[in-house]
Structure formats: C-alpha cells, structure tokens
Amino acid sequence: AQSVTQLDSHVSVSEGTPVLLRCNYSSSYSPSLFWYVQHPNKGLQLLLKYTSAATLVKGINGFEAEFKKSETSFHLTKPSAHMSDAAEYFCVVSDLGTYKYNFGTGTRLKVLA
Amino acid sequence: GAGVSQSPRYKVAKRGQDVALRCDPISGHVSLFWYQQALGQGPEFLTYFQNEAQLDKSGLPSDRFFAERPEGSVSTLKIQRTQQEDSAVYLCASSPTGGSSTDTQYFGPGTRLTVL
Secondary structure, eight states: OOEEEESOSEEEEETTSOEEEOEEEEOSSOEEEEEEEEOTTSOOEEEEEESSSOSEEEOGGGOEEEEETTTTEEEEEESSOOGGGOEEEEEEEEETTOOOOEEOOOEEEEEEO | OOOOEEEOSEEEEOTTOOEEEEEEOOTTOOEEEEEEEOTTSOOEEEEEEETTEEEEOTTOOSTTEEEEOTTSSOEEEEESSOOGGGOEEEEEEEESSSOOTTOOOEEOOOEEEEEO
C-alpha cells in the first residue's frame, strides 16, 4: 500500500529565507514521487517529480527535492522564499505498476514580508 | 496550448438534486482521472478512464456517483440525489499516455460543489 505523510500542515517563513516542506512516504514497490502546488482558485501545478533517476530533483521556480530511500523521505526545499510562493503544497506518491496518485493532506506555506 | 478545463467552476445544489460536472482534458490525452477534494484535505481518487473505457471506479463513494467519457475526450461526472457530504471540490486531470506511475497528471481548476 502507498501513502504519504506531510509532517506540517502550516509553515511560515520570512521572504528571502529558506523553505523546507517535509514529506514521508510509504510504498510497497518502487515509487514515483511528486510535489504539486495549488494557488487559490487555480489548478494543481507540478513542481517536480522523481521517477527512479537522479535522487536530487530540480523543479520549477527554484524548488528542489531529494529522494532518500533509507529515510523514506522526499522533502521539498527552496533556498530563498518569495511572496509568490505562498500556496498549498501537496506531496504525492504513485507505486510502480499503478496510475493512482495518493496525496498527502497538504502544507500551507505562508511567506511573511 | 490549452490546459484542462472544467465547468461549471462553482455549483450550488439543493439536497436531493442531480448535478453534472464537465471536464475537457488536454487534446489527445489518453488518460483521464477524477478526484474529490474535501475542505482542508488532499484530493482523493474517484475514477480513471483510458480513452472511453472506465478502467477503475473503485473510489466512487456510492452508486449515486457516475462518470462517463463516451468518445474518449470530454468526461462528465454525475452525482444523483446530492447529499451535504458531497460538498467538495471535484478535480479532473489528464495525462498523455495510458496510465503509468511515472506519468504527470495535468489538473483542471476544479468545480466547487456546495450542497445545501
């Protein structure tokens, strides 16, 4: 069975400081992992994905994530937060051989001026 | 090009009414998914189409929920005799190939359904 735990429901950072959004996963097989961002009244947008290639994945808007199998983690980071990063972020897991996405409960990122 | 579109964006229904939610996927995309997102939660899988075939409907919460994709493009999610617990955002997603764990799913903006 596959599942995702997002460890923080809310994260607040000051503009210009680093962002860390934490995600742990459970997967029976070789997983694919994704991070999506959801701005108010907008569709979910893919930030980045891991599909068994390089463990450090770079995405759009300066975000990156590292797949750590030993820790079953896929944390999302960004060196310097921007006001426009304020949104809801979802970590997603999909097991090999399945098409289903399993979403975490989301982390709301607040960026303070 | 155009992304996934959904209509209506907002729908208010009285309890017991039937509703129909439409999804226009990205042109040429083989796979289409429906998700339900309750307030403060992550989206949850409802059903999956590959072209016109509904291959998985395991997430549909009751037999009041019905989805179709008759020509392998536009899809409609129908909810009969709506209940208050059906209030949620309904998301549609499409992907270019036939359903793989590595595929990126492209999401529409969702339809927010409120049942009074």
